[in-house]
Amino acid sequence: MDALKLRRTPLRTAFMKAVNHLQEIIENDPVDMNAVETAFQQLKKKSAKLKEVEDAALELMIESNCTQEAYNIEFEAIEGYSEKMIAWQVNVKNIMKTDALGQKTNHSLVTSLSSSLRLPKIQFQQFSGELTDWLPHFNLRGWQSNVLLNPEKFSELESQLDNFETMVLGLIWNLKDDCLSCNINCQKNEGIKIPRCLNLSSNGIKQITLHVFCDAIKKAYAACVFLRVEYEENVFVKLIQAKARVAPLKDISIPRLELLSCTLGTRLAASFKNDLNLPDVHIYYLTDSMTALAWIQHTRDWGVFVFNRVKEIRNLSDVSSLPFSPMFLI
Numbered sequence: 606m607d608a609l610k611l612r613r614t615p616l617r618t619a620f621m622k623a624v625n626h627l628q629e630i631i632e633n634d635p636v637d638m639n640a641v642e643t644a645f646q647q648l649k650k651k652s653a654k655l656k657e658v659e660d661a662a663l664e665l666m667i668e669s670n671c672t673q674e675a676y677n678i679e680f681e682a683i684e685g686y687s688e689k690m691i692a693w694q695v696n697v698k699n700i701m702k703t704d705a706l707g708q709k710t711n712h713s714l715v716t717s718l719s720s721s722l723r724l725p726k727i728q729f730q731q732f733s734g735e736l737t738d739w740l741p742h743f744n745l746r747g748w749q750s751n752v753l754l755n756p757e758k759f760s761e762l763e764s765q766l767d768n769f770e771t772m773v774l775g776l777i778w779n780l781k782d783d784c785l786s787c788n789i790n791c792q793k794n795e796g797i798k799i800p801r802c803l804n805l806s807s808n809g810i811k812q813i814t815l816h817v818f819c820d821a822i823k824k825a826y827a828a829c830v831f832l833r834v835e836y837e838e839n840v841f842v843k844l845i846q847a848k849a850r851v852a853p854l855k856d857i858s859i860p861r862l863e864l865l866s867c868t869l870g871t872r873l874a875a876s877f878k879n880d881l882n883l884p885d886v887h888i889y890y891l892t893d894s895m896t897a898l899a900w901i902q903h904t905r906d907w908g909v910f911v912f913n914r915v916k917e918i919r920n921l922s923d924v925s926s927l928p929f930s931p932m933f934l935i
Contacts, residue, residue, distance in 0.1 A: 623648040819870040821862035828870035863894035
């Protein structure tokens with residue numbers, strides 16, 4: 606036992622010196638992480654040697670039939686060194702983790718790093734209240750024409766986008782090339798015009814009719830309204846309105862989607878009819894779904910979904926005649 610105590614005393618002293626040395630390294634500014642790791646490895650080796658001697662001393666005390674009080678005192682002293690080692694393991698692990706994340710807990714270290722950064726200086730120009738100072742940035746005169754053929758429209762935009770790149774989700778988006786590509790595509794489509802009004806002539810009109818086309822696929826449904834004006838010498842046809850909607854997230858059958866497109870078509874036709882004040886205009890509703898057509902033509906006790914749509918369709922359309930007709934029969 607005396608021989609073990611002679612070995613244990615210098616090991617405890619070496620352990621405490623290693624602890625104090627590690628504490629001094631951590632308190633330095635800046636903290637040398639390589640020195641911290643080296644000192645911690647030395648502390649682990651000294652702790653392992655000390656634990657080996659401590660365990661042997663406890664075994665020898667048990668074999669020598671020592672008193673319980675003496676054993677408890679020795680055990681508490683040994684546990685004190687073990688707890689210090691565990692605490693330093695956690696402390697060094699947190700320091701390493703903080704350094705890996707780039708976070709510095711030392712206030713003086715944060716101050717020194719902040720002072721060494723050279724951030725760009727941002728200046729904001731105060732708005733003087735004069736709108737003329739900002740109108741050149743919002744020049745819309747070049748876009749007033751409805752004819753998409755005017756290369757001069759892009760000259761100013763090209764000069765502003767020269768050598769300009771925008772980072773979007775880690776990808777380089779060259780806005781200049783995209784705009785010039787759009788310009789080239791627009792130039793190829795000569796004669797494309799965007800109509801802004803019907804511009805109908807009231808002279809010689811024989812008949813005005815509306816034609817509503819309804820269709821659906823698995824992921825969407827749509828409807829469009831065409832105006833057909835029959836004159837004495839010619840016929841005028843123009844797309845008036847169109848609307849498409851995405852199918853519901855819940856799985857729904859194609860016939861029900863076709864019924865939704867019919868509902869959408871009747872809404873568009875009723876809205877256009879009321880807006881243009883055409884109470885006597887004849888409307889042709891066309892669909893390629895025989896199932897939806899059967900639902901609309903009969904007033905049976907359908908399910909809630911079908912019943913509500915059929916009711917709306919029959920209320921908005923003229924039920925005295927056939928509201929809907931199959932496309933292949935028209």
